[in-house]
Amino acid sequence: MDYENLLVEREGAVAVITLNRPKVLNALSPALIAELTQALDAFDSDPLVGAAVLTGGPKVFAAGADIADMADRTPVEQVQRDQTGRWSKVTSFGKPLIAAVNGYALGGGCELALMCDLIIAGDSARFGQPEINLGIVPGAGGTQRWPRTAGKYVAMEVNLGGQPIKAQRAYQLGLVNRVVPAEVTIRVAVQLAQQLAAKAPLAARLAKEAVNQSLELPLKEGLAAERKNFYFLFATEDQKEGMHAFLEKRQAEFKGR
C-alpha cells in the first residue's frame, strides 16, 4: 500500500508507522488521519503483525492540526468533516501501539500520542495543548485523556495554560514510560514493541481492551469483565502452550489461537 502522508515499514512482527509531512511538522491533516486509520486497520487484521510503533521521526512527533486549513471553517463544515471524530479509530487498534515521541507533540499531535498504549519519549520531547492560545479547545481528547492520565490539576495547567511540558516532567507525571536519548527513541520503541509482539496475541488484545475499559467502567463491572477474559483464555491453545512451556522451563511459542 502506498501512502502520501505516512511511511510504513515492517520490522519482524512490528509495524512502524512514521508520520511523514516534515515540511509542516507533521501537521495532522484529514488526509493523514485517513491514511493512518487505513494503515492501522490493515495491520490490525494482519496476523504477522503483533504490535505497532507510531512516530513522527527524529525531529518532531506532530505539531498539531493544519491551522491554515481550519482558520476560516464554519461549525457546520467542521461537523460535516468530523475532523476529530475520525481520530477515535486510532484507539480501536487491537494490538499494542507505542508512540515514539521526539520533539514537539502539540495539540492534535499530543492527543494522538495520548491515544497510544505506551509512550517512549526522547529527551527532546515536549507535550502540550496550545489550543487555548488560538481561542479554541482540544478536539481529539486533550481535555479528557490528560486528567485520566496526569490528574485534574495537571490537566488544567496544560489545557488552560497552553505551555508544553518537557519529557522528564511527563515521565514523572506517568504520561511517559521511558525517557531515552532522542537518537534512539524509535529504536527503543521498536525493541519494546518486539517484546510485546512476542506475547500471546489473544491475551495481549484482551489485556489492552480491559485496561482501556477500566477507565470507563465501574470497578465491579471491570473486574467482572476481567474475570471472564481470564476464564476465556483457558480455551486457547496459547494458554496451554504458555503454561506447559513455563513448567518445562522453555520458551513458549504462541500462535494466536
Add this chain to the structure above:
Amino acid sequence: MSERTETQAVLEYEVKDGVAWLRLNRPEKRNAVNAELRAALAEAVRRAERDSQARVVVLIGSGEAFCAGADVVEFQEGASAAERIRGEYESILLGLHEMPKPTIAALNGVAAGIGMSMALCCDLRYAISSAYLREAFVHIGLTVDGGASWLLPRLIGAGKALELMYTGDDLPAEEAERLGLINRILPADHLESYVADLAARLATGPTQALAAMKRSVNHAASTTLEEAIDFEFLLQGVMMESDQFRQRVRAFVERRR
C-alpha cells in the same frame, strides 16, 4: 585555524583554536550585568551553542573582576524589572548548563551574585588565588537567584551553601578549591594560558562523547540510579555507531600492539 574577533561594547566574542571566548567587558563596573550586557550574554550564549567552530566555551571577565553581580541600579525598579529580565537570564544560565559542549568559567577576580551563578552554571571553574565568590544577596535583603539554590548545594552541600547565602561572606578561591567548587587555582598570569590550553585540548577531544557526558550528568540530576544507567547505556550505544568511536578504538588497539 579559524579566528574571529568581534568587539561589542560590553561583551567580546572571539573564537580561537576551537574555543569561543566570551569576555565580559565592563571593567570599570567590575563587569556588573546591566541590561545591555545581559542581552549581549544571552545572544552570545545562543551563538556559541550554534557556532560549529566553537567546541568549547569559556566565560571570563576583563580587568580585575569576573563579574560583580547585577547592576543594583536595576533592582530599584522592583518586581516588574524582575519579570522582564528573567527570560534573558534563563537563556544565559540554562544555555551554559545545557549546551552540548564543555563550558568553563575562568575566574580572574570576584564572582558575586549573578556572576557567581553564571560561574556555577559552567561545567568547570578555574580561578586566580585572589579571586573569591560571594552570594551577595543578603546584603540587600534579597534571596538568591540564577539557579544558586539548585547549583550550589549540589556542588558543596546544603550546609555550606546556606552558610554562604546567610552570611554573604566572601568565599576565597583557596577554600572554594578545597570544597570542590573550583577545579584549580592558578597564578594570576597563568589563568588564561592554562584555560586556553585545557579548552583547546577539550576542543580536540571526541566532541560527541563530551556532549553525551554532559547530557548524562544533567539528565541524572532528576533521575534514579537505575534510570541514569539506562540513559548512559543508550547513549553509549549511539556513540558506538559513530565513525569517531571506530577510528579511536582502532587507533587505541593499534597503539597497544
